[in-house]
Amino acid sequence: MRYMFALSVAAFSLAGCAVDAQFDAELIDSSRDQLVNGHVATEAEYPSTVYLGGCTGVKVGERHFLSAAHCFSNPGSVTHLNVTADNNALNQVSLTVESVNNHPEYENCTSCAGDNSMSDFGLRPDVTLIIVNELTPQIPIAVIDPNPVQVGAPVTLTGYGCERIQPPPPTRFKVGDSVTVSPLSLDPAATIPGGYTTTEGPALVPGAPALCPGDSGGPLFRTGTNLVVGINALVSGNDSGEIGNWFTRLDQQSRYDVHSWLAGLMGTPGSTPCSSICSNPTPITSAAFSSGNLGTGERCFESTANSAAVNCGGFAASRTFEVNGTALSCNGTAVNLPAKRNGGYCFHASAGANTWAWFSTW
Known part of the structure; x- marks a missing residue:
């Protein structure tokens, strides 16, 4: 029997958002499914790959992460x-x-057609772009490759999925080298739309790497490069084991030109912390900052630094002070900063008394 299954963990909490199971648990046995024949990555190997607590992802921009769409079945609820x-x-x-x-x-x-055929499968690009507010300079950025991967090209599978080890170790980042093959070599469909890059699993090539639950959303790299050419989506197999690995294509020649869709999202002029709050903000470049006397005019400050707290004082009753649109009571008491907005913080003092009104961050 031939089957297909997705690679997300059966049920897990991703920042409070329950992600639906996307695979047939009867077909998945963690005692035998892993990033088969891969090896535990060193710190220098593909460091842009990240663990998402049940799926895998990859950082592709300052505030941009790629993963699999089936890991985020209710995207609007993820905070x-x-x-x-x-x-x-x-x-x-x-x-x-x-x-x-x-x-x-x-x-x-x-x-x-909604018939779960390979044609339907190839028509659905299983990819999501997650945009976050905070910067993560400690995580390197990978590059989305606009060029299609040719059959026979060397590629590297990556992921934080389960392993064929009993008892299983703590979740580890593993990688495995392979080469691409035609999708038609892995399934008897007459045609398969150009939505996926594929590699053979160990059921066809002993020793070949294969993906498993938890690897969903992980990047497929051109071997030895920082170029991402696919996103881990599904595994095909039969009673003898994993036949093939399927990766959503990201290139300009993929169905629906996924690369241009991603570039459009990432290239849209970015909102800043003070967008729609105030104009011409004064930039703040360090976590510790003291405004000094603000005077009586409206003042606006913008920061992308990783500050933790703010306090303010000297504001008369009619004058307001807001952080990211949330009003604070300015009595000199320290307050933890709210969540970042568009990558940072907007500190906005309305016009009014007193001239010695102030705020500081650290």
Whole structure:
């Protein structure tokens, strides 16, 4: 029997958002499924790959992460994203989410017959772009390759999925080298639309790497480069094991030109922390900042530094002070900063008394 299954963990909490199971648990046995024949990555290997607590992802911009759309079945409800700051799955940072953007043809496939055929499968680009508010300079940025991958090209599978080890170790980042093959060599369909890059699994080539649950959303790299050419989506197999690995194509010649869709989202003129709040803000470049006397006019300051707290004082009753649109009571008491907005903080003092009104951050 031949089957297809997705690679997200059966049920997990991603920053409070329950992600629906996308695979048939009967077909997945963690005692035998892993990034088969791969090896535990060193710190220098593909460090832009991140663990998302049940799926894998990759950083592709200052505030942009790619993953699989099936990991985010309810994108509008995701408010936080926990990612690894290095390849240690236990070392995570929490980021606030600006938006989760599943590909529109994944959400509503206009060409699909709804019959779960390979044709339908190839028509749904299983990819999402997550935009967060905070910067993560400790995580390197990978490059989305606009060029299609030719059959026979060397590629490297990556992911934080389960392993064929009993008892299983803590979640680890693993990688495995392979070469691409035609999708038609892995499935008897007459045609398969150009939505996926594929590699053979160990059921066909002993020793070949294969993906498993938890690897969903992980990047496929051109071997030895920082170029991302695919996103881990599904595995095909039969009773003898994993036949093939399927990766959503990201290039300009993929169905629906996924590369241009991503470039449009990433290239849209970015909103800043003070967008729609105030104009011509004064930039703040360090976490510790003291405004000094603000005077009586309206004042606006903008920061992308990783400050933790703010306090303010000297504001008369009719004068307001806001952080990211939220009003604070200025009595000199320290207050934890709210979630970042568009990558940072907007400190806005309305016009009014007193001339010695002030605020500081650290």
